[in-house]
Structure formats: C-alpha cells, structure tokens
Amino acid sequence: MRIFLDTALIEEIQALADIIDGVTTNPSLMAKAGRPFREVVEEICQLVSGPVSVEVTALDASGMVKEARELAKIADNVVIKIPIGKEGIRAVRTLEPEGIPTNVTLVFSPVQALWAAKAGASYVSPFVGRIEDRAGDGMELVSQILQIYDNYGFGTEVIVASVRHVKHVVEAALLGAPIVTVPYAVMMKLFDHPLTEEGIKRFLADWEGIPR
Ligand code: G3P
Numbered sequence: 001m002r003i004f005l006d007t008a009l010i011e012e013i014q015a016l017a018d019i020i021d022g023v024t025t026n027p028s029l030m031a032k033a034g035r036p037f038r039e040v041v042e043e044i045c046q047l048v049s050g051p052v053s054v055e056v057t058a059l060d061a062s063g064m065v066k067e068a069r070e071l072a073k074i075a076d077n078v079v080i081k082i083p084i085g086k087e088g089i090r091a092v093r094t095l096e097p098e099g100i101p102t103n104v105t106l107v108f109s110p111v112q113a114l115w116a117a118k119a120g121a122s123y124v125s126p127f128v129g130r131i132e133d134r135a136g137d138g139m140e141l142v143s144q145i146l147q148i149y150d151n152y153g154f155g156t157e158v159i160v161a162s163v164r165h166v167k168h169v170v171e172a173a174l175l176g177a178p179i180v181t182v183p184y185a186v187m188m189k190l191f192d193h194p195l196t197e198e199g200i201k202r203f204l205a206d207w208e209g210i211p212r
Contacts, residue, residue: 001173003190004050004159004181008033008040012184013047022050024125024161024181026081026105027057038074045075053103053123053159055081061090072100079123081105084112092119103159110144117154123179127162128172138162139171146175166190 002021005013008029013020023044033040045052052075056067064087068080079101082088092102096119103123104116108131116124126145128138145158160172160180166189172180182190 001177002050002179003169003187004053004179005187006161006163006181006183008044009184010040010043010047013044016184016187017047020048020050020187021179022052022077022181023048024053024081024103024159026055030055041071041074041078045077048077050077051079051101051103051123052077053079053081053105053125055083055105056091059087061087061094064088064091065094068095068100068102069098079103081125082121084116089115089119092116092121096120096122104156105161107145108141110141110148113145113156113158114148117149117152117156121156123157123159125159125161125181128160128168129162129164131162132164138168139175142172142177143175146177 004022004024005016005020006024008025013023030037041054054071056064058064058067064082071080072078080095081103082091083106084104095102101122103125104121105125107113107124107126113124126141131138131141142160149156157178160177163180163182163186165186169180169182
C-alpha cells in the first residue's frame with residue numbers, strides 16, 4: 001500500500017518527504033499554505049519524487065484542460081486533480097491520452113468512480129471522512145469501487161481520501177486499497193503506540209543496568 005500525505009504545507013512535507021509515496025493537495029489545503037500557488041506546487045514537486053496531485057478550478061472541460069496543461073509543465077510528477085462530473089470526465093478523456101495523469105476527486109458514489117475509470121483516469125479519490133460526517137459508510141464505498149474495478153480489470157488506482165483517523169488507514173489496508181492519503185496529524189499517529197514508547201524506555205533502563 002502506498003501512503004500519500006494530504007497537505008500543501010511545505011514544513012509537513014519536508015518532515016516526511018523521504019518516506020512518503022506521494023502528496024495530494026486541493027484548493028482548501030493550498031489556501032492554508034497561504035503562499036503563491038505555483039511556487040508551492042514547484043516546491044512540493046522538488047521535495048517529493050512520487051505523484052503530487054494538484055487540483056484545477058475551472059468548471060468546464062476546456063478550462064480544466066487548459067489549466068491542467070499548464071500545471072503539467074511544472075514537473076513530471078504532477079497529477080491533475082479533476083472533480084467528477086460530465087465536464088471532468090471529458091477533461092480526463094483529453095488529458096490521459098496526452099500523457100497527463102489525472103486524479104478524479106470529490107467521489108461519493110460507486111458510479112462516479114465507474115465513470116472515472118471508464119474515462120481512463122489514473123487515480124480516483126473517494127472521500128470517506130466526508131461521507132461518514134453525514135453518517136454514511138465511507139469504507140463500503142471503497143469496497144464497492146474496488147469490486148467494480150476488479151470486475152472489469154480497470155487500471156485506475158483508488159486513493160482513499162478524506163481520512164480522519166488511524167482506523168480509516170487500517171480499514172483501507174484491510175480492503176486492499178492501493179493508496180491512502182493521510183493528513184499530517186493522522187500520519188504521525190501511524191508510527192506511534194504508547195506501548196512502543198514504554199518498551200523503549202524500559203529496554204534503555206535495563207540496558208543501563210548491565211555491567212560493562
Ligand atoms: O485531498 C482531499 C481530501 O482528503 C479532503 O479531506 O478532510 O477536507 O474531507 P477533508
């Protein structure tokens with residue numbers, strides 16, 4: 001399973017750049033960075049060798065394609081995040097044959113994910129946390145998408161997104177999702193366990209007691 005970091009904050013990316021498999025951003029995360037958009041994208045792409053998802057803001061296919069072509073010039077690892085919809089699907093169908101990888105985002109239903117795969121998207125991002133914010137079952141959606149993609153042999157990779165807690169990462173891994181994108185605060189919890197900390201302390205204390 002590949003683990004991406006869901007942030008546009010350079011300091012968070014710097015802290016983990018050597019061990020993460022990619023980065024995902026969106027306009028809200030870019031706003032939190034509070035710096036010129038293009039400059040931030042350039043810096044992220046220099047720090048991370050894996051895919052870096054950057055979202056377009058146009059609402060029509062030709063506008064999306066225009067923005068995407070400009071963003072793709074920034075670095076080889078830029079992936080264009082495109083909101084699902086008829087216009088988004090049209091944009092994906094234009095960009096993928098040009099060799100510009102896309103990540104179809106804001107996916108909340110299995111048929112939206114089906115359209116993304118049919119259009120040839122490289123990635124699809126179901127937002128599990130936002131579904132669960134409304135008492136839905138985000139992981140059931142991921143499971144259905146994985147089943148549909150398997151049924152038809154689609155090559156589109158699922159990025160489990162809108163992750164809220166460690167359990168989402170565990171559930172994504174149990175379902176065999178190929179990628180999860182995790183906010184920094186949750187990412188830090190993936191390494192820790194109170195018993196690990198306690199165990200290290202005890203081992204070190206015992207080590208000090210060994211005669212040398
Ligand atoms: O990358 C986009 C996605 O992860 C958004 O998450 O927390 O805004 O629902 P959130």
